[in-house]
Amino acid sequence: MGILEGKNILVAGVTMNTSIGYRVAEIAQAEGANVVVSNFGRAMSLTARVLKKLDPVPPLLELDVTDETHLARLPEMLGEHFDHLDGVVHSIAFANPETALGGKFLTTPFADVSTAVQVSAYSMVSLAMACKPMLAANASIVGLTFDARISWPTYDWMGVSKAALESATRYLARYLGPDGVRCNLVAAGPVDTIAKKAIPGADSFNTIWQDRAPLGWDSQDSTPTAKAVVALLSDWFPATTGEMVHVDGGLHSTGA
Ligand code: NAP
Numbered sequence: 001m002g003i004l005e006g007k008n009i010l011v012a013g014v015t016m017n018t019s020i021g022y023r024v025a026e027i028a029q030a031e032g033a034n035v036v037v038s039n040f041g042r043a044m045s046l047t048a049r050v051l052k053k054l055d056p057v058p059p060l061l062e063l064d065v066t067d068e069t070h071l072a073r074l075p076e077m078l079g080e081h082f083d084h085l086d087g088v089v090h091s092i093a094f095a096n097p098e099t100a101l102g103g104k105f106l107t108t109p110f111a112d113v114s115t116a117v118q119v120s121a122y123s124m125v126s127l128a129m130a131c132k133p134m135l136a137a138n139a140s141i142v143g144l145t146f147d148a149r150i151s152w153p154t155y156d157w158m159g160v161s162k163a164a165l166e167s168a169t170r171y172l173a174r175y176l177g178p179d180g181v182r183c184n185l186v187a188a189g190p191v192d193t194i195a196k197k198a199i200p201g202a203d204s205f206n207t208i209w210q211d212r213a214p215l216g217w218d219s220q221d222s223t224p225t226a227k228a229v230v231a232l233l234s235d236w237f238p239a240t241t242g243e244m245v246h247v248d249g250g251l252h253s254t255g256a
Contacts, residue, residue: 001032002030002031002032002033003031003032003230003231003234003235003236004028004031004032004033004086004087004230004233004234005031005032005033006032006033006034007028007032007033007034007086007087007233007234008033008034008036008081008082008084008085008086008087009025009028009033009034009035009036009085009086009087009088009089009233010035010036010037010038010061010078010085010087010088010089010131011024011025011028011035011036011037011038011058011089011091012037012038012039012063012065012088012089012090012091012092012127013038013039013089013090013091013092013093014037014038014039014047014050014051014091015039015043015046015047015050015194016046016050016193016194017050017053018191018192018193018194018222019091019193019194019222020091020144020188020191020193020222020225020226020229021037021089021091022050022222023222023223023225023226024089024091024226024229024230025037025051025054025058026054026226027223027226027227027230028087028230028233029054029055029056029058031230031234033086033087033233034081034082035054035058036058036059036060036061036078036081036082037051037058037059037060037061038060038061038062038063039060039062039063040062040063040064040065040067040070041064044060044062047060048060059080059081061074061077061078063127065092065118065119065123065126065127066115066118066119066123071126071127071129071130072130074130074131075130075131075133075134078131078134079134082134084134084135084136085131085134085135085136085139086136086138086139086140086233087139087140087141087142087233088127088128088131088135088139088140088141088142089141089142089143089229089233090123090124090127090128090141090142090143090144091143091144092119092120092123092127093119093120093144093158093161093162093195094115094116094119094120094195095112095115095116095119095120095156095157095158095161096112096115096116097198097199097200099112100112100113100115100116100156100157100158101154101155101156101157101158101198101199101200102154102156102199102200102201103153103154103156103200103201104156105156105157108156108157112157113157113160116157116158116160116161117157117160117161117164119161120158120161120162120164120165121161121162121164121165121168122164122168124141124143124165124168124169124172125168125171125172128141128172128176128181128183132176135179135181137179137180137181138180138181138182138235138238139180139181139182140181140182140183140184140232140233140234140237141172141176141181141182141183141184142183142184142185142186142229142232142233143165143169143183143184143185143186144185144186144188144225144229145162145165145166145185145186145187145188145244146158146159146162146187146188146190147162147187147244147246147248147252148160148162148163148165148166149163149166152205153201153204154199154200154201154202154204155199155202158199165185166185166244169183169184169185169242169244170242173241173242173243174242177241182232182237182238182240182241183241183242184232184237184240184241184242184243184244184245185243185244185245186225186228186229186232186244186245186247187244187245187246187247187248187252188222188225188247188248189205189209189213189217189219189225189247189248189249189251190202190205190206190209190217190219191219191220191221191222191225192206192219192220193222205219206219208251209248209249209251212251212254212256213248213249213250213251213254214249214250214251214253214254215249215250216249217248217249217251224247225247228245228247232245
C-alpha cells in the first residue's frame with residue numbers, strides 16, 4: 001500500500017513533464033493518490049498533452065491564482081472529482097524575467113515586484129483559502145521554495161518573493177493548525193524546468209551546486225524534490241507544520 005493510498009490531492013502548477021509538479025503528480029499516483037492537476041491560460045494545452053502520460057490521466061482544472069473568479073469556483077470544480085481534499089501542492093511562481101530577475105534588482109518597477117509577490121507568495125494563502133471548504137481535518141499543504149534566507153546571484157525579486165512565501169507559510173501554519181491542517185515547504189536545489197530557464201544566468205546555480213553540495217546534485221532529476229513533497233503530503237509528518245525541508249544535496253548546511 002502506498003503512503004498516499006486513497007488520498008485526494010490537487011497539484012497546482014504543471015506545464016511540462018519537466019515541471020516539479022508533474023513528478024509530484026506521478027509519484028503521488030504511484031503512492032495511491034487520486035490526483036487533480038491545474039494550470040492556466042495558453043499553457044493548458046501543453047499540460048493536457050503531458051498529462052496523457054500519467055495513468056490514470058488526471059483531470060485538468062483551469063486556475064490562474066491571480067484571478068478571483070477562478071479561486072472562487074475552485075471548490076465547485078474540485079467537487080466534480082472529490083468530496084474532500086487531503087492535500088494541496090503549490091508549485092507556482094512567476095517574476096518578469098526582463099525586469100525582476102537577472103541583476104536588475106535596484107531598478108525593478110513596483111508593478112513587477114507586486115506581480116512576483118502576488119503569484120509566487122500571496123497565492124499560497126489564496127490557494128489554501130480557496131481550497132479550505134474542501135480540506136479534510138488532517139490535510140497537508142506543501143509549497144516549493146528556493147532557500148530565501150540568503151541572497152543568490154540573479155534571483156533578485158523572486159528571492160524576495162520566496163522569502164515572503166516562506167513567511168506566509170509559517171503564518172498559514174499558525175492559522176490553519178487549529179483545523180488540523182499542516183503547511184510546509186520543500187526548499188529544492190536547482191531543477192532544469194521552464195521556470196528556471198526563464199531566469200537569466202540561472203545556470204550559475206548548477207555550478208554552485210556541483211561545487212558545494214555534499215551529496216552532489218543532479219539538476220535534471222526532480223525525483224528527490226517530488227518525493228519530499230509526497231512525504232509531506234502523507235501521514236508520516238503528522239506533527240510537522242511551518243517547516244522548510246531542504247532537498248538540496250545538503251548545500252544549505254555548508255559555508256563555502
Ligand atoms: P514550472 O514547470 O515552470 O512550474 C511553474 C508553474 O507555475 C507553471 O505551471 C506556471 O504556468 C505556473 N504559474 C505561473 N503563473 C501562474 C498563475 N498566475 N496561476 C497559476 N499558475 C501559474 O517550473 P518549476 O521549476 O517546476 O516550478 C515549480 C515551483 O518550484 C515554483 O514555485 C518554483 O519557484 C519552485 N522551485 C523551482 C526550482 C527550480 O530550480 N526549478 C527550485 C526551487 C523551487 P505557465 O507555465 O503556464 O506559466
